[in-house]
Amino acid sequence: MDFNEIPYDWLEPATLLEVKPNYSNTGILPYPTKALLVGHKLATGSLQPGNIVEVTRAEEGIALFGLGSIGAEQVAAFRKANGTSPLYVTAAADAAGAVKASGTITFVGAVPQATLLYFKIAGRPIRFTANPADTVSVMAAALAAAITADTANVVTATSALGVVTCTARNGGELGNGIDLRVDAAASPVPSGLTVTVIDMAGGAGNPVLQTVLDVLANTWFTDVISPWADATNMAALAEWLRVRYQATSKLDVHGYVAKRGSYGGLGTFGMLTNSPNLTAMGLNRSPTSPWVLSAAVAGLCAFHLTNDPARQLRSLVVPGVEAPAPADQFTDSEQNLLLNKGICTFDHLSDGSTVISRIITTYKTSSLGILDRAWLDIMTPKTLSRIRYDWSAYVSLQYPRSKLVDDESSAAFASRFDDDEDAGSAVVTPRRMHASWGARCKLYGEKVWIENVQATVKASVFQRSSDDRNRLESRQQIKIVGNLMVLAGSLEFQV
Structure with missing residues (x-):
């Protein structure tokens, strides 16, 4: 017999019983799911870069990242998809010299009668009433005022001579993914009036993700969401994930990132990395911003893959993510090709909602450049992480x-x-x-x-x-x- 508390040479008469657990028949050990969201903050946000705090409610993101920030939208999207998994957040501010993206909405003509005009700005519904006597300048000013009144929106708006200019609150490339559109599904533009939308563009200079990753050191996280999809930050994230997954680290973590783009643009995006621990996704011209998509999908994955890491996620509705217009949705053939390029796929229902088709990793080839599907689906690394954690913890407890x-x-x-x-x-x-x-x-x-x-x-x-x-x-x-x-x-x- 082996004892931890009773000396082998105890001679005084006594009945000594040490109490200890026997782990030989213990079931699967609880998995400490812990998601980290890297949020893009405004100057009004209270969370300082380098700090990590836990968030339990969606509205906490507003104070931490600033009203109208990308970070606030990320937190809300994750919590809408997952209200139970532990969520921690850290922040990055605009990079020095970052350029803010902008886009325009131009009015030409007039309305024949009083008409309610519907728009969507960054996926948020905006509307105002136009009257027959309104000039294009009046209509543009009314739309700019309506956008400005939506203080949680990620853009600001000004108007001049019938043109509304929307400018991202956050600087950097992320702003290029903000959607501006006439909400024709709610109500078409009446005859006599033309509204022309020029997409958001010109945003440049993302924060450096590596600075954020360096702060995390040996802190345990199982899922990390990054809003930045540029090549430099993608490479840094993939390498960080690789190192943490090694046997000597055992800090298994899975990354999520999204980008707005066409078939060609997303295909290029998926080929930036070849990581079994990184999931990349995107939609073509969805009203919903890409950082909302990645945060919502990460929330679903953190919840459902904790319950069962081996079960696929197909058919799960991605809350808060609106389907692109039918003409902008990818065909089945394009979906299949995107999967081969490391991009997750989604289906869209008649009510405008988005559901998961297949969540994969960006891993496509072995280290020798040979096509390889060993790590294709997210369930593979998630199941292996779960088993490795359970086995390691069990051995530590039992022996x-x-x-x-x-x-x-x-x-x-x-x-x-x-x-x-x-x-x-x-x-x-x-x-x-x-x-x-x-x-x-x-x-x-x-x-x-x-x-x-x-x-x-x-x-x-x-x-x-x-x-x-x-x-x-x-x-x-x-x-x-x-x-x-x-x-x-x-x-x-x-x-």
């Missing part, structure tokens, strides 16, 4: 101070349980550790995270190092469960 001996040694024989994982933890052998692995795999199989449990456990190997008697080495095999993604059949009629 915290164990001595290591060979299977056939006298010490192993003396323990009498050298092939039983329920044995005491003072001595461990390769065979006993193998038995523990088999027991954990049985649980993973019952959760349907893995399949072919008996075969993979049998194929697993545990052996003592020939060079270091304190080192137990293993090659642990698992087969992650599949998901029904494609049903390919031949429908044959008899003649």
Whole structure:
């Protein structure tokens, strides 16, 4: 027997019982899901760069990042999709010299009668009443006033000579993804009036994400959302994720980033990285801003993949994300090609909502440049992270101070349980550790995270190092469960 509290040479008559847990039959250990949202702040936001705080309510993002900031919208989007997972936020301000994106809405003509004109600015509904006597300057001023009245909007607006100029509150490339449009679905523009929209453009100079990542150091996070999709920040994020996933780090974290773009633009975006730990996504001309899309999807992933890391996310509605117009939606063929370029895909319902089709990673090729689907779906790294965390935590609990001996040694024989994982933890052998692995795999199989449990456990190997008697080495095999993604059949009629 091994005791932690009772001395072996205690002679005074007594009944001594030390109380301690036995972890041999413990179930799957709780997974400490913890999401981090990197938000783009305004000067009015109270959160200083370098600080990390927990957020429980959507409205907290307003104070932390500033009313009308991108960061505030990110927080609201995550919390709309996920109200329970722990969410922490950190901030970055505009880069020095950042240029703010701008776009225009131009009025020409007049309305034949009093008409309510509908617009969407950054996905937010804006409307005003135009009268027959209104000049284009009056209408432009009315729209600018309506936009200005929406103080939570991510743009400001001014007008002159029938032209409304919308300018992003935050500087940088992100502003180029803000959508400006006439809301023709709510009400078409009446005859006699023409409204021309010039998309937001000209934004330049994103914050440096690496500065934010350096602050995180060894802090545990399972999901991180970044709003910046430029090549430099994407590369920095992919490398940071890679290092944290290594065996010596064991700080598994998955990244999410989105971009607004056409098929060609998103394809180029997906090819920027080749990471099994990074998910990239985008829509073509959705009224919803891309940082809302990434935060909402990350919220769904954090919730559902904590419940079951091996189950696909298809058909889940992405709250707060509006579908592009039918003409701007990708075809099935384009969706398939985007998946091959590392971009997630979405479907759209008749009510204008957006649902997940397939959430993948940007991993496409091996280190030798060979096409490889080993890490295609997000469920693969998420399931592996969950199993690695559970196994590591279990071994730490079950064998915290164990001595290591060979299977056939006298010490192993003396323990009498050298092939039983329920044995005491003072001595461990390769065979006993193998038995523990088999027991954990049985649980993973019952959760349907893995399949072919008996075969993979049998194929697993545990052996003592020939060079270091304190080192137990293993090659642990698992087969992650599949998901029904494609049903390919031949429908044959008899003649």
